[in-house]
Amino acid sequence: MPDSLSPRQVFLELVHGVCDERWEDVLDLYAEQTHVDHPFHPEGTPPMRSLAELRAHFGAGGGSGRTLRRRPAGITVHETADPEVIVAEFRYEGVVVETGAPFAIPAIFVLRVRNGKIVESRDYLDHLRSAAARGHLGEVLAAVGRHHAP
Numbered sequence: 001m002p003d004s005l006s007p008r009q010v011f012l013e014l015v016h017g018v019c020d021e022r023w024e025d026v027l028d029l030y031a032e033q034t035h036v037d038h039p040f041h042p043e044g045t046p047p048m049r050s051l052a053e054l055r056a057h058f059g060a061g062g063g064s065g066r067t068l069r070r071r072p073a074g075i076t077v078h079e080t081a082d083p084e085v086i087v088a089e090f091r092y093e094g095v096v097v098e099t100g101a102p103f104a105i106p107a108i109f110v111l112r113v114r115n116g117k118i119v120e121s122r123d124y125l126d127h128l129r130s131a132a133a134r135g136h137l138g139e140v141l142a143a144v145g146r147h148h149a150p
Contacts, residue, residue: 003116004116007084007112008079010118011086011111012075014026014109014111019070019072019092023059026058027055027058034048034054034117036054036123037123039122039124040125040127041127042128042143042144042147066097066099066133068103069094070092070103071092073104074090076089084112084113084114085111085113086113087108087110088109088111089107090108091106092104092105096133096135103132105126105129106125106126108124
């Protein structure tokens, strides 16, 4: 389908959309049925498999905690033998508006894009640095303690 975006283009639209908080544009990058997993999430969250679950996920990201001004940086996109799959290394860099504190959150995304839509994504990012930047590290660590308690 020549009119659809390549996996590289979809990734770039995704990370810039997240940084600009253009949630509807971000959601439009995903297939109706998808599989988005955060394997290193400290609370072991389940994969998101639909646009409704992604909408709830992205909606939860705004409105609470600190305001982050961010941009994607250090982007390296690796093509794979499968034309639908890329591996993207990058980091979210920015500043906490309320404090002026800088932050950097490293990440690697493994994306499968079919007909210009994300059908599968494994997002490996530093969730603890993200929580610290947002001012939520204490509550995340407490939740991790509860999640992993014997």
